[in-house]
Amino acid sequence: MTAIGKDVPRKEALDKVTGAVKYNDDINEPGLLHVKMATSTCAHGIIKSIDVLSAWNVPGVRAVVTGDYLPVMTGSVIKDRPPIAINKVRYYGEPVAIVVADTEHEAQKAANSIKIEYSPLPMVKSPKEALVKGAPLVHEKLGEYKKAIDDVYPAAGTNVADHSKIRKGDMDKGWSECDVIVEGEYTMPKSDHIAMETRNVRVKIDPDGKVYVSSSTQCPHGIKDTLATVFSLNEGDIIVNAPLVGGAFGGKAPVNLEFIAYIASRAVGGRQVKLANTREEDIATSPTKIGLEAKVKLGATRDGILKALELKYFVDAGAYSDTAPRMAKTMASNGTGPYNVENVFCDALCLYTNNPYSTSFRGFGNMGHTFCMERTLDKLAVALNMSPFDLRLKNAISPGKGHTSATQVKITKSNTGDLAKCIYKINELIKLDDDLRVEVAKDKVIARGMSCIWKTSASNTDAISGAIIVFNKDGSLNLIVGVMEIGSGVKTGLAQILADKMNMEVDQIHVQMPVNTESSPKHWKTVASMSTVMAGRAVLSAADDAIRQIKDLGSIVLRVDPSQLEIGGGKVYMRSDPDNYVEFKDMVHGFKFRGGNSIGGQIIGKGTYIMENLTILDRETGKGRMGPAWTVGVQAVEVEYNTKDHTYKLVKAATVMDIGKIVNPKTAKGVVMGGMSMGLGLGSREGFLYGSNGGILNDSLRTYKVMRFGEQPDYMVEFIETPAEDGPYGARGLGEHGILGMPAALANALTRATGVELDQVPIDAELIWQLKTGGYV
Amino acid sequence: MIPFDFDYYKPDTLLEAIDLFQDLSEQGKMPMYYGGGTEIISMARANSIYTGAVIDIKGIPECCEFGFSGSNLVIGSAITLTKIVESGLFPMLGITIGRIADHTIQGKITLGGNLAGTVIYRESVLPLLISESQVVIAGNYGTRQAPISELFDGRMRREPGELIVKLIIDSTYTNLPFFHRKTTKIDKIDYPLVTVVAMKKDDRILAGFSGLCDHPFRSIEMEDSLNEKGLTREVRIKNAMSHIPAPVQEDIHGSGNYRRFVLNNILMDVLKM
Amino acid sequence: MMQLCGTDTIELEVNGEKRKVTVRAADTLLHTLREKLGLTGAKPGCENGDCGACTVLLDGWPIKSCLMLAAEAVGHSITTIEGLKNAPMQKAFFENWGFQCGFCTSGFIMTCHALATIHPGADDDTMADWLQSNICRCTSYEEIQNAVKQVLGKGDSSGVQGVVSMKEK
Ligand SMILES: Cc1cc2nc3c(=O)[nH]c(=O)nc-3n(C[C@H](O)[C@H](O)[C@H](O)COP(=O)(O)OP(=O)(O)OC[C@H]3O[C@@H](n4cnc5c(N)ncnc54)[C@H](O)[C@@H]3O)c2cc1C
Ligand code: FES
């Protein structure tokens, strides 16, 4: 009866195809006030004056608020960001004032009328500029900011928000063993999540001090914790409700609009307010993906054994740090990719610039290091005159060979799975051990490129999850977890896990879709591809708890020891005689004997989970365990390149990944393909372009391009199952991973096709033309 | 969401529309004719335009004419791009406007709105320029008709209050061999990097360009160069490119030099017509 | 002559029902459907005509309701996702995992449903042409393609109650 490994449709699928599903902004309450922001038109400057008079004159306006109304500092790593700018603006698009009005258009009209004057300061527009001696300081008072965590090391008087180091092995020895050394420099621009649902939130504050928040978020419990800390409230007074989310990709993990909406509600006596980003605000005002500049030096012996690796990452955090330091750290700790390298030296600098600030983005930095390492491996393969396929296979990280990660974690079968198996498998989908560049017609070249991937989470060392199971009178179950359904199908996967454990049909499991912090157990954050693993473990433990109670009660009714009982099909029965049973429906709300007397009460299963054995990394060497099991895999892309006009088509894209256990094949495949699509978008078209004033030029979907229908290649996705001992049924994370190697595989394929080194993304025909011709006609 | 208020009128006759425009102007309403509204709504939302009243022309019979009339094809200004595409009556126009925006938006954009709009591409003008169409315009004086080449100098020249009523195309042009290519930075759905529409009439190539400069155009000088028999294709193209009538665009879609490279490639194919 | 000055009441035909609704002349159809008529199936993904999340049918043809005024819709019949009842396209999206977060889904289904109704024999190019009007950030589009092909392949749109009339635009 197991539901594991079955294509169970999403529990909310019918609601989604009928339009009945409610996202946060679909819920509208009468009397709601609307908030609109006036945002900065200066990327770096002192706010000289804010003239709000004209805004007050717009009919319907209830409040106009500037940063000094409720000055607080926020940040999950460094508390460096006021939700509404105070004294100074640090990026174009930063909120400077807000208006609360009866209707949305009145609020907008008033916000448009606010006049703000700035005295501009010199801008820092790239990591390189941030590091120049005497560079303008984005944060003059960096040294005075409070830290939200211990292991972050901002350098006062500089633009360095954090510096993560890896010192593994002996570099001198490593280089001396190398016969071939290659180097590369890489860049990836900042870009946006583009969840189709823009961020939006409603907040009201009741007279008794209760704060009601309703948000499109990946992190309802985080909102509760954070608002309590930032505004000195009682956590128990904050109730966060979070319905289904219309795409998130990391962008809805941080607390963002919630701060402003809370301030706005305070300003109108606690009335309910709504703040919903326009697409332009979602891109230019709310946090984005980090940018990256990097230098890589990699050496190997003549037979292609990697010996030494030096990595320098310069991460463009933007105006505020948010989680960018953690992503820089992630790059440092995983920068080798899934390869064994004995000697590793890495400096990852997380830098402030006057670009929009960053937050977590699908892959959490792992796409960045993958691009750098995988491009460099292809350069090494050329230098060694070895096939890129063999080079990767030769160095694939594997258990039992004394391999360790850059942070010196011992590699085991459980914590890394089987990369070699993935590499062999992908070769059946896209031939990679063969000629990777073929001229198929006069102007046409077919070329292939590959990239290995790996990722583990970079969660807090004490991240938790929980699950509660209650029963209906008909014997079916309600599962309540704190995980958000953001499109990954996680809640259906959890229902499958529970159905399997309870040995029942999955349609007998009902899952609570919205999360409410008052009634749903805390789940750290729906990020890091850890939801199925963490919440899955909590669900299993809750199921154990419920089963124990069912068997205890069953043993009384059936008059046998609990050890003699089994459960299945909504019954508890005697193993020796399955016809001797009690149905769940007759016992989950208490068992009533014939005479009317009852025992048992209602059955409520509870389960919890906490990440185990994670440590913070040593400041000097990076030694430590940052995440639980890695998920490894390999990706490949086939392109058709037109040598005449330098355009190209995406022909095929493949992924083989070791996900430990496939809970729902169709869903898993879909999530991986979605990641691949996004990765191809980043490789081929996505990235911010800035005007001379520092503002984003492509801040709408007219100009910020994402993949559209018809541009997709043929996708091929296969899975390997090497269980992770600590995952539910051996499952590993997979939600983000599809994106990781796509930019690298694409750039590798196109480098081969074009004959020019493509060390930056996005790669379009003009870039290729420029590199090939120098940009002259 | 549009941050300001305006009034909406949908007149039933041309006369009503013209009078209304005048009245509303006198009231200081800064009225605008409203075709598909795609540009008006998006620019109003972004606060880039203001109007106190819109006059929807989709109820005016003359603006909704569509079909052959004698030896002419008549297309009312309120006809949507989709309707023109689906009709198949003028393939060169159909193919060109079938690449403006996306399919769904094409069901909303009107021919008149695209011609009169502010977007620098207005690709629908290209087939109309090279097929030497006539434009019927209405004003408080009644209506007038003029060749599009006289009215269009990068923009449709009109007096305030003048309404584009319809386009008239000599039907001999609707079946001539033609060439269309829209190139974009990378996505199919995007503004053009360079769009070229060309047609062969009496062994002469006629061509219009969008995306190349800050307005769409047809250039007789460029056509002359392209048609200069006896020279190699390369030289003809080189000469044509030296007659581009305005600075070549440099923007987020592409650099000027890249646009020249792209144009060069397209013209090679045009000359193979 | 129809006119709507400032804020006024108009009558719209939505999903076969006549609905009276008070709107500003400057209100978009998307805003009116969502905020005034409680039909939240159509979504605001950009309010700029780019994403297609707001797609509804006007006399059977897809339109982006963010680029249409409510006033313009008077006299036309509007179909939203809520007006589709067991349309084959809904089933096909369900069966082919044609969505993840679901935010683009109503808009996509409306475009695809109109395609299957208007051009039941659409070839791949026509399909691409129509579907490029919508953006999905979650899926790879392959799933959506499978769903549409499943319906187009059958070449019938029986059981469709959504499209009230198939007048020409
Ligand atoms: C997603 C998207 C993508 C786009 N991509 C392209 C593209 O690739 N290429 C391209 O060329 N354009 C493109 N556009 C711009 C589009 O061309 C304009 O929005 C459209 O042409 C305007 O047409 P409309 O009928 O909606 O005009 P409206 O918005 O109704 O009007 C536009 C202007 O024309 C005036 N006007 C309208 N009709 C008349 C008339 N009959 N007489 C006199 N004045 C009139 C109006 O007063 C207004 O000033 C795109 C638009 C969108 C939304
Ligand atoms: S909301 Fe209408 S197209 Fe995006």
Ligand code: FES
């Ligand atoms: S399913 Fe999320 S945008 Fe399409």
